[in-house]
């Protein structure tokens with residue numbers, strides 16, 4: 001019996017990528033709509049396979065918040081289909097001229113967007129990412145190798161089967177969207193598929209990122225954990241700050257853009273903290289606070305350095321009082337993960353200083369950290385949220401999945 005290796009998948013993806021690179025926007029959009037329709041039409045079968053993954057996760061004692069990330073229902077599948085349709089509605093990045101000029105000697109220079117080629121992604125146990133990544137890759141003219149979590153294996157197999165068949169029926173190469181089966185060994189093969197994979201996007205926790213940074217020979221765009229902060233400034237509107245904090249912490253606590261630490265300026269602490277702590281308690285949040293926060297509520301448990309560093313992904317929140325905006329920024333620079341920070345303030349100067357000094361991929365001014373999301377920012381979906389500084393930072397959509405080529409057109413020009 002012959003087994004298909006990651007290298008075999010990579011070679012097929014390269015062939016598909018060469019074909020995809022020259023497809024028109026109309027062809028790609030038609031395929032995306034067909035893929036969206038196919039997801040909805042096959043929802044029952046996908047949900048059945050997903051139920052097997054959820055059942056296995058329960059047997060393994062997986063936490064409820066993590067099961068929530070894994071679980072699919074009709075409305076989540078409709079959301080995946082809607083994401084594909086939104087991506088179809090966006091301009092095609094391929095061919096976009098990012099720079100164009102004519103040299104004194106008459107040479108015409110254009111710098112144009114082109115696909116990366118083959119994009120690999122290793123990602124968490126959220127099956128919706130399978131459709132988001134496939135849609136973004138395909139629209140940007142790339143073939144994609146999808147390495148999802150082994151805990152979502154059955155769901156991903158069903159989703160990729162549906163997406164690849166629909167893309168092929170719509171006239172695109174079926175190998176444009178391929179699932180990499182297996183576990184960490186296969187993920188490592190993907191990391192070492194230099195020459196077959198043009199860029200690898202690891203989307204997950206610190207362990208995955210460490211492993212990819214140490215082991216990948218393929219160029220990587222790192223995503224990262226989200227130890228996101230909400231800072232309530234001296235000039236904050238207290239009611240607004242409570243709304244933003246509750247949304248950032250409780251709307252979906254298991255995702256990377258949920259808030260994990262609250263920092264409160266000392267001048268607003270007495271007006272803000274009693275009501276905020278009561279609202280958090282009502283929402284089921286356990287607050288881990290410093291001495292000054294604990295002075296407002298006996299239910300607050302003492303915080304240690306582990307709390308300042310924690311990405312809880314649960315209904316827990318670290319909280320501290322700070323004396324100045326710069327102290328808040330210093331805390332964030334020491335303990336944060338460079339993902340998303342929010343400031344609630346009525347002061348333009350404070351918001352500007354905060355945005356300029358926190359050194360994070362995204363800063364929200366008077367808005368929830370939950371907006372660091374490709375769909376929310378108008379990209380249709382995102383392939384990951386980069387917390388590194390090169391090539392792309394923050395939510396990555398279509399342009400981030402392209403590179404550029406210089407096309408220089410002469411009229412028999414030679415260099416003298």
Ligand SMILES: NC(=O)C1=CN([C@@H]2O[C@H](COP(=O)(O)OP(=O)(O)OC[C@H]3O[C@@H](n4cnc5c(N)ncnc54)[C@H](OP(=O)(O)O)[C@@H]3O)[C@@H](O)[C@H]2O)C=CC1
Pocket residue numbers: 122123124125147148149150151183184185187188203204205206207208211223224225226255256257311383384385386387
């Ligand atoms: N910035 C961003 O865009 C995003 C950040 N995140 C962060 O990810 C974390 C949650 O994800 P979580 O479910 O814990 O994901 P993990 O990091 O545990 O897993 C993500 C993927 O990587 C695989 N993997 C993990 N470790 C290794 C390794 N050493 N070698 C090879 N493959 C590996 C997993 O496989 P398997 O499951 O089979 O072990 C899975 O497919 C949070 O910290 C969250 O903030 C998540 C998504 C987006």
Ligand SMILES: N[C@@H](CCC(=O)OP(=O)(O)O)C(=O)O
Pocket residue numbers: 069124126254255256257370372373374382385
């Ligand atoms: N796109 C997400 C945030 C990024 C993400 O996927 O995070 P995670 O759930 O930690 O894998 C959202 O807000 O829905």
